[in-house]
Amino acid sequence: MVEKEIQNESREMLQESLDSIEKMEQAALKRVVPPLWFGASIALLAGALVALSAAGLREYHVYIILLMVLVLVGKSKNLGVSVRKNHSKLTVIAMCILIPLFFMLVAGAQAISGMLGNVWAPLSAGGILSAVVFVLSLFERRCYIIRVGVEQGE
Amino acid sequence: MKINRFDTVIHAPNRLQICAFLAPLEEAEFQVLRAELDVSDSVLSKHIKQLEEVGYLKQRKSKMNGRQRTWACLTRKGRKAFACHVEELKRLVDPANQSRLDD
Numbered sequence: 521m522v523e524k525e526i527q528n529e530s531r532e533m534l535q536e537s538l539d540s541i542e543k544m545e546q547a548a549l550k551r552v553v554p555p556l557w558f559g560a561s562i563a564l565l566a567g568a569l570v571a572l573s574a575a576g577l578r579e580y581h582v583y584i585i586l587l588m589v590l591v592l593v594g595k596s597k598n599l600g601v602s603v604r605k606n607h608s609k610l611t612v613i614a615m616c617i618l619i620p621l622f623f624m625l626v627a628g629a630q631a632i633s634g635m636l637g638n639v640w641a642p643l644s645a646g647g648i649l650s651a652v653v654f655v656l657s658l659f660e661r662r663c664y665i666i667r668v669g670v671e672q673g674e
Numbered sequence: 675m676k677i678n679r680f681d682t683v684i685h686a687p688n689r690l691q692i693c694a695f696l697a698p699l700e701e702a703e704f705q706v707l708r709a710e711l712d713v714s715d716s717v718l719s720k721h722i723k724q725l726e727e728v729g730y731l732k733q734r735k736s737k738m739n740g741r742q743r744t745w746a747c748l749t750r751k752g753r754k755a756f757a758c759h760v761e762e763l764k765r766l767v768d769p770a771n772q773s774r775l776d777d
Contacts, residue, residue, distance in 0.1 A: 531766070531767050534763055534766050534767045535767050537685070537687075537690060537763055538760070538763050538764065538767060540687065540690060540691055540694065541690060541691075541694040541760060541763075542694075543694075544691045544694035544695040544710065545694050545695070545697060545698055547695060547710050548694075548695045548696070548697070548698050548699050548702070548710075549698055551706070552698075552699065600702065600703035600705060600706035601699050601700075601701070601702040601703065601706055602699065602700040602701050602702075603699065603700060604698060604699055604700045605700065
């Protein structure tokens with residue numbers, strides 16, 4: 521019976537089905553393209569976390585983490601969709617770079633604070649991590665846009 | 675001809691679109707699905723129920739700002755069935771297989 525059903529459908533109809541699948545998958549991906557403001561906010565907050573750690577102001581960490589949670593909630597609140605967690609090789613590599621970099625920057629900033637001063641050394645370390653996180657967020661955004669197959673402005 | 679991967683439950687246009695939309699996502703809200711498919715609540719509910727009955731989809735209800743929201747997601751079985759169905763469609767539209775279809 522199923523065989524007969526398939527045979528009755530022409531190749532064009534089957535191709536139409538494949539096209540509609542592609543269209544819907546792209547529509548779904550379009551909804552989850554991370555906005556620029558999200559990458560920028562997370563980058564700034566990650567940088568602030570490093571700067572505060574390097575400056576020895578760990579009591580303020582909780583505020584930064586709360587702000588990060590707020591940014592994450594704000595991003596997902598009105599989407600109406602949630603992204604499938606796909607821990608690709610690239611994500612693992614990014615985490616392997618970011619976690620040691622975080623501690624290296626904190627230790628490095630503390631070590632050179634005598635040279636750059638107690639303000640500039642933590643700020644520089646924070647700035648470096650912010651830049652790295654922002655570039656990674658742009659890269660992730662670019663990956664989504666390529667998958668969707670369209671260039672879209674903010 | 676190998677046809678056991680062709681899924682008639684999924685192949686109906688609206689259900690195919692529901693599965694295609696949910697495939698790259700963890701879950702999607704009912705209202706979002708309705709807007710993307712451009713169908714009425716009742717039509718969408720009917721198709722969701724059919725997918726749910728065969729175990730391809732599950733629903734979850736949550737409350738936000740006092741408003742009830744319904745979320746739908748593909749189950750593991752649903753994802754597998756959808757992937758197999760797409761693979762089968764691709765195989766069938768392949769010109770190499772078309773002559774066998776026409777026979």
